[in-house]
Amino acid sequence: MNNLEVILATDCGSTTTKAILIEKKDGHYRLAARGEAPTTVEAPAEDVTRGVINSIAEIEDITKRKFIRDDKLIIPREGDIGADAYISTSSAGGGLQMMVAGVVKEMTAESAQRAALGAGAIVMDVLATNDRRRTFQRIERIRNLRPDMILLAGGTDGGTIRHVVALAEVIEAADPKPRFGMGYELPVIYSGNVDARQSIKDTLEEKTALQVVDNLRPTLESENLKPARDAIHNLFLEHVMAHAPGYKKLMTWTSAPIMPTPGAVGDIMQLIARRNNIQVVGTDIGGATTDDFSVFRVDQEDKESEFVFNRTVSANLGMSYSISNVVTEATIPNIMRWVPFDLEEKILRNRIRNKMIRPTTIPQSLEGLMVEQAICREALRLAFVQHRSMAIGLSGTQKQSSISDAFSQKKEDESLVDMMNLDLIVGSGGVLSHAPRRNQSALMMIDGFAPEGFTNLAVDSIFMMPHLGVLAQINEDAAIEVFEKDCLIRLGAVIAPIGVAPYGRPCMKVKIEGKGSFELKVGEMKLIPLSTEENINVTVIPDRKFNAGAGRGKTVAKTVSGGAVGLILDARCRPIMLPEDRQERIQYLQNWNNELNIYPTQM
Amino acid sequence: MAYAYSPGLKILESTTVHRERRLPIAGEVRVNIGDKVSAEEVVMNTHLPGKADIINIVSMLGCLPNEIEKYMLKKAGDFVEKGDLIAESSSFFGLFKTRIHAPLAGAIEAVSQVTGQVTMRGAPVPVEVKAYIDGEVSSAEEKQSVTIQTTGTFIQGIFGVGGETCGELAVAVSKPEEKLTPELITEDHKDKIVVGGSLVTIECINKAVETGVKAIVAGGFNDADLNKLLGYDLGVAITGHEKIGLTLIVTEGFGEIPMADKTFEILKNLNGKKASVNGATQIRAGVIRPEIIVPHESAEAVDEEEAKLILDIGTQIRAIREPYFGMLGKVTELPTELNKLPTESKARVLKVKFNNGEEAVIPRANVEVIATS
Numbered sequence: 001m002n003n004l005e006v007i008l009a010t011d012c013g014s015t016t017t018k019a020i021l022i023e024k025k026d027g028h029y030r031l032a033a034r035g036e037a038p039t040t041v042e043a044p045a046e047d048v049t050r051g052v053i054n055s056i057a058e059i060e061d062i063t064k065r066k067f068i069r070d071d072k073l074i075i076p077r078e079g080d081i082g083a084d085a086y087i088s089t090s091s092a093g094g095g096l097q098m099m100v101a102g103v104v105k106e107m108t109a110e111s112a113q114r115a116a117l118g119a120g121a122i123v124m125d126v127l128a129t130n131d132r133r134r135t136f137q138r139i140e141r142i143r144n145l146r147p148d149m150i151l152l153a154g155g156t157d158g159g160t161i162r163h164v165v166a167l168a169e170v171i172e173a174a175d176p177k178p179r180f181g182m183g184y185e186l187p188v189i190y191s192g193n194v195d196a197r198q199s200i201k202d203t204l205e206e207k208t209a210l211q212v213v214d215n216l217r218p219t220l221e222s223e224n225l226k227p228a229r230d231a232i233h234n235l236f237l238e239h240v241m242a243h244a245p246g247y248k249k250l251m252t253w254t255s256a257p258i259m260p261t262p263g264a265v266g267d268i269m270q271l272i273a274r275r276n277n278i279q280v281v282g283t284d285i286g287g288a289t290t291d292d293f294s295v296f297r298v299d300q301e302d303k304e305s306e307f308v309f310n311r312t313v314s315a316n317l318g319m320s321y322s323i324s325n326v327v328t329e330a331t332i333p334n335i336m337r338w339v340p341f342d343l344e345e346k347i348l349r350n351r352i353r354n355k356m357i358r359p360t361t362i363p364q365s366l367e368g369l370m371v372e373q374a375i376c377r378e379a380l381r382l383a384f385v386q387h388r389s390m391a392i393g394l395s396g397t398q399k400q401s402s403i404s405d406a407f408s409q410k411k412e413d414e415s416l417v418d419m420m421n422l423d424l425i426v427g428s429g430g431v432l433s434h435a436p437r438r439n440q441s442a443l444m445m446i447d448g449f450a451p452e453g454f455t456n457l458a459v460d461s462i463f464m465m466p467h468l469g470v471l472a473q474i475n476e477d478a479a480i481e482v483f484e485k486d487c488l489i490r491l492g493a494v495i496a497p498i499g500v501a502p503y504g505r506p507c508m509k510v511k512i513e514g515k516g517s518f519e520l521k522v523g524e525m526k527l528i529p530l531s532t533e534e535n536i537n538v539t540v541i542p543d544r545k546f547n548a549g550a551g552r553g554k555t556v557a558k559t560v561s562g563g564a565v566g567l568i569l570d571a572r573c574r575p576i577m578l579p580e581d582r583q584e585r586i587q588y589l590q591n592w593n594n595e596l597n598i599y600p601t602q603m
Numbered sequence: 604m605a606y607a608y609s610p611g612l613k614i615l616e617s618t619t620v621h622r623e624r625r626l627p628i629a630g631e632v633r634v635n636i637g638d639k640v641s642a643e644e645v646v647m648n649t650h651l652p653g654k655a656d657i658i659n660i661v662s663m664l665g666c667l668p669n670e671i672e673k674y675m676l677k678k679a680g681d682f683v684e685k686g687d688l689i690a691e692s693s694s695f696f697g698l699f700k701t702r703i704h705a706p707l708a709g710a711i712e713a714v715s716q717v718t719g720q721v722t723m724r725g726a727p728v729p730v731e732v733k734a735y736i737d738g739e740v741s742s743a744e745e746k747q748s749v750t751i752q753t754t755g756t757f758i759q760g761i762f763g764v765g766g767e768t769c770g771e772l773a774v775a776v777s778k779p780e781e782k783l784t785p786e787l788i789t790e791d792h793k794d795k796i797v798v799g800g801s802l803v804t805i806e807c808i809n810k811a812v813e814t815g816v817k818a819i820v821a822g823g824f825n826d827a828d829l830n831k832l833l834g835y836d837l838g839v840a841i842t843g844h845e846k847i848g849l850t851l852i853v854t855e856g857f858g859e860i861p862m863a864d865k866t867f868e869i870l871k872n873l874n875g876k877k878a879s880v881n882g883a884t885q886i887r888a889g890v891i892r893p894e895i896i897v898p899h900e901s902a903e904a905v906d907e908e909e910a911k912l913i914l915d916i917g918t919q920i921r922a923i924r925e926p927y928f929g930m931l932g933k934v935t936e937l938p939t940e941l942n943k944l945p946t947e948s949k950a951r952v953l954k955v956k957f958n959n960g961e962e963a964v965i966p967r968a969n970v971e972v973i974a975t976s
Contacts, residue, residue: 325838436947
């Protein structure tokens with residue numbers, strides 16, 4: 001499908017269906033128009049294609065061209081009418097909700113969880129022989145959660161049979177019913193020990209729609225997630241989507257299989273990382289959930305080593321429906337530490353609750369915006385903590401250790417996320433993509449992720465990563481070109497040495513080609529204007545207590561690219577240290593906001 | 604654009620309400636179309652499969668899974684009482700015996716020779732579904748559901764906790780600005796739905812639970828009190844199953860906020876009438892709001908579904924976000940172009956004249972239409 005010139009793509013979200021039009025002009029693929037309309041999965045329409053048609057009708061209005069005839073898309077193109085291809089992603093109806101099970105929580109169950117998350121699912125619970133629950137509790141849990149699908153793993157090939165069949169018996173005893181409809185059986189994917197297949201079939205085939213695929217953990221030292229992920233995608237289309245209103249019709253319209261939205265975002269992230277040979281962290285902070293993605297090399301010392309992709313979803317961290325849960329998990333003092341003015345706790349709590357019960361409201365006052373952005377920082381931080389703990393190497397493997405390993409103190413379950421070697425953070429979701437100033441998005445991401453050393457920052461302009469992820473399935477070059485030119489807004493870079501010292505002590509000296517030299521004390525931030533077109537040499541000489549990437553006190557020189565915000569120098573230590581005293585902290589927050597030009601009025 | 608749809612809460616003095624009652628699995632429908640039913644009447648019933656438990660027989664007996672049949676005294680399909688002997692092994696010439704008793708009454712569902720486990724299924728759990736509102740059965744689906752129809756008043760709250768209940772309405776305050784205090788709850792309020800004004804406190808709710816009040820409806824409630832009431836910090840607003848001794852419905856929001864005049868007036872006029880209420884709230888896609896339904900004879904009823912929440916010049920609205928949170932007024936202008944807010948965001952706005960005479964420009968996303976009939 002390399003001769004495509006006009007492509008329509010939609011993302012059917014829980015509340016909004018977003019359509020984009022991509023066109024090839026003068027040999028280049030570019031975003032031509034976008035439209036959106038409410039998703040129509042629920043009554044009265046109960047047909048997802050209605051929302052798709054409405055969102056594309058908005059594109060018709062904008063472009064004054066015709067894409068719809070008799071409530072259907074015109075595919076293939078007839079001259080100036082219609083499009084060459086139509087593709088779609090979906091998270092309507094709450095996305096794909098799964099339970100996973102494995103014999104050992106830290107081994108096969110963890111691999112199963114990675115497979116499900118990588119396929120774009122929300123993992124509702126993880127069952128394992130050692131999850132410290134009694135059998136009846138596991139049975140009740142399956143019955144109460146009513147997942148869309150269960151992934152059962154367990155046992156390496158040739159390993160335990162009894163334990164994995166015991167888990168199958170738990171599923172059988174629960175006799176689970178899927179969320180949608182009484183008339184079909186719950187899909188269960190078995191991806192465990194090959195020797196247990198017959199017993200698993202004997203146990204589950206009668207009560208569930210069982211599919212058997214290759215073991216996702218054939219040996220302790222290896223993971224083979226692709227067969228399980230592919231099976232999840234197929235069953236998602238065959239069972240879950242097919243039972244959602246209108247999807248059968250939608251599936252006949254698309255030129256490539258419909259993908260779960262987060263699965264498509266993950267695909268485009270991986271593509272970007274591999275094409276540019278960079279390590280990437282991405283986040284999509286929505287109203288109900290926050291998805292984090294990372295692509296890191298297995299071996300940081302070896303630039304040629306393979307990339308490992310990880311995705312996690314924090315199902316109850318978000319900026320509207322889940323805003324109260326962010327506060328519950330982060331606690332009020334952690335939210336308050338980012339609020340740059342005095343605010344009584346009782347008032348803050350009631351305000352957050354009122355946002356929870358009326359999630360579509362927007363901040364009208366500057367103070368309201370500041371509070372929401374404070375909550376965003378904590379949502380980003382919490383989701384990333386969860387991501388780092390999941391994005392780890394294989395647990396339970398036997399490794400040969402050398403003397404140097406003994407001195408490096410690197411633990412087996414250490415996160416693959418290496419902040420010092422991270423090249424790019426991409427932010428997506430309303431609070432980041434639509435912040436009134438790009439400077440606000442940059443600072444929220446810095447405070448939430450606490451990047452170390454040299455890191456580039458970017459945001460997704462209009463949330464089209466899902467569309468581009470599925471486009472990559474049919475035309476990779478088109479997806480990359482639109483991603484680079486229209487989707488990604490480069491904000492600039494941040495330089496933040498790691499280390500801890502009291503406020504006021506020296507932190508770093510920075511020489512910036514053509515801009516001068518700057519000395520920063522601990523607790524200071526500085527913004528150096530640097531446009532997207534500028535690539536300049538920067539030399540950082542950290543104080544002996546700080547490390548900018550080459551070791552404590554060692555000079556680092558790199559080329560830095562600018563963006564919509566510029567180059568941010570951050571001398572607030574790592575982990576970020578904020579003053580304990582409330583008034584002093586507010587004063588510092590105001591200083592940083594003023595220096596970085598975050599809000600319209602000087603504070 | 605002359606008007607726009609906007610989210611809002613329905614306050615319909617006279618309407619037709621339909622409520623579908625659905626069984627979780629197929630069962631028996633006990634009423635017919637056209638039957639008059641009362642809220643407390645059971646209209647459908649069924650039995651859910653009983654609780655399951657798995658007993659690891661082999662580890663208890665110290666045998667191999669494929670030997671399990673040798674020791675089982677009951678087989679798959681047998682019914683047992685709690686405490687019945689289901690498996691036994693003997694050792695040392697029959698001198699020592701290990702006995703395994705049924706942990707629950709029910710059926711032996713499966714005996715696995717792979718894992719050596721026995722699956723037991725408890726007795727079926729009866730489920731009854733009540734009519735919930737006084738009315739008439741307007742439709743029925745065999746073995747699945749019935750719909751009850753009634754005419755009367757329908758009021759949506761913004762947030763609630765606790766499930767379905769019914770009782771007589773008792774307005775305990777004289778004006779919407781008055782707080783509902785513990786002193787205002789009396790013995791007369793037993794089994795009633797008590798209506799307060801601007802705020803209900805945890806102390807008042809505790810007194811109401813002691814008194815036997817079925818439900819409380821008030822304008823506002825404090826977040827700190829919600830934590831005390833539930834015993835935990837509510838993360839995601841999906842409620843309705845709480846066992847807290849009564850149902851609570853908040854009509855305006857969190858904090859001290861007078862109940863909207865219209866809501867208060869309607870409830871006051873219905874004082875003494877039987878009402879059905881449900882605190883269930885779900886703030887996700889497919890929003891569910893808590894509700895108060897008061898069946899009564901009515902000449903001209905607007906259909907609940909037809910009551911459009913249209914934003915137009917003159918529409919009554921409520922501001923639902925600071926800096927005007929809780930204020931009521933009428934729309935005076937609906938500019939089409941995007942306006943810049945103090946946050947520097949651009950948004951579609953409207954002009955409003957509040958009931959106190961003050962005028963303001965606010966984002967359309969920050970108002971709620973008060974749909975009335």
